[in-house]
Amino acid sequence: METKQQSLSSEIELTADGSHTLFVPSMNEHYHSVNGAKTEAEHIYINYGLRESCASTLHVLEIGFGTGLNAFLTLIEAQKLQKKTIYTSLELYPLPLEKVQKLNYPDVIYPEFASLYYNLHRATWNEPCEITPDFSLLKVNIDFTHIPHPNESAKWSLGKSGNQFVSYDVVYFDAFAPEKQPEMWNQELFDAIYASMSHKGILTTYCAKGVIRRMLQSSGFTVERLPGPPGKREVLRAIKL
Incomplete structure (x- = not known):
C-alpha cells in the first residue's frame, strides 16, 4: 500500500493538565480536550476500554492515530502489565516528525x-513493527471511509493483517467530531467494526451524541453512557455480546 503524503496544518496548544494538543484552524477543531489531553485519553480509552478487557493477548484497533497519545498510553500499560498487545491504528493525515518532536508527552507523562x-512515530507505515517485546504496532495510512473488505489478496483490511485474520478486543474510536467529519460516523462503518470485533469486545468513544449511540446499537452493540472526563458530561462504551 502506497503511503499518502498528507497532513493537516495544526498548531500546538497547552491543555489544562499540562499536556499538549493540536488545533486545526481549517476545521476549528482540537485533537483532544482542552480540559486535559492526557486526562481525557486515559479516562476514555485506557480506563473504560483497555483495562476492562479480559483478553489474554490484546488486539487493539484505533481510529485516528493523530499525535500517538493513545498508542503511547497503551504501550505504557502493556509494559506495566507485561501483556502482549497488538495495536493497529488508522490515519489518513500522519503528522510530520518535526511537529511530533515539539509535543511534550514524553516529558509530562513518562x-x-x-x-x-x-519510536511509535518513526515506525514504518503499513508494516507491522515491534516496538517492545510486549507491544507491536501497525500504522495504516488509509481513508477509514474507504476500508477495503477482507479478502485473500489484500495485505490489510479491517479484520485482516498480512496472512492473519484478527478479531479486535478493544476499539478506540477517536476520529474528529461528527459535525467536523460526518463521513467518519456512519452505520456502514460501525457495522464493519462490529463484525471485526471479538466476543465481549469493547469500543469506547468520547462522542455521546444520541445519533451515534443509536447507530452503535443498530450495529448490535450493547451501549452504555459513562461519566466523562473534565469538561465532558458523558462518553460512550459499546460492547459486543
Whole structure:
C-alpha cells in the first residue's frame, strides 16, 4: 500500500493538565480536550476500554492515530502489565516528525519511555513493527471511509493483517467530531467494526451524541453512557455480546 503524503496544518496548544494538543484552524477543531489531553485519553480509552478487557493477548484497533497519545498510553500499560498487545491504528493525515518532536508527552507523562514515544512515530507505515517485546504496532495510512473488505489478496483490511485474520478486543474510536467529519460516523462503518470485533469486545468513544449511540446499537452493540472526563458530561462504551 502506497503511503499518502498528507497532513493537516495544526498548531500546538497547552491543555489544562499540562499536556499538549493540536488545533486545526481549517476545521476549528482540537485533537483532544482542552480540559486535559492526557486526562481525557486515559479516562476514555485506557480506563473504560483497555483495562476492562479480559483478553489474554490484546488486539487493539484505533481510529485516528493523530499525535500517538493513545498508542503511547497503551504501550505504557502493556509494559506495566507485561501483556502482549497488538495495536493497529488508522490515519489518513500522519503528522510530520518535526511537529511530533515539539509535543511534550514524553516529558509530562513518562520521561523514562520518551524514546518509545518517538519510536511509535518513526515506525514504518503499513508494516507491522515491534516496538517492545510486549507491544507491536501497525500504522495504516488509509481513508477509514474507504476500508477495503477482507479478502485473500489484500495485505490489510479491517479484520485482516498480512496472512492473519484478527478479531479486535478493544476499539478506540477517536476520529474528529461528527459535525467536523460526518463521513467518519456512519452505520456502514460501525457495522464493519462490529463484525471485526471479538466476543465481549469493547469500543469506547468520547462522542455521546444520541445519533451515534443509536447507530452503535443498530450495529448490535450493547451501549452504555459513562461519566466523562473534565469538561465532558458523558462518553460512550459499546460492547459486543
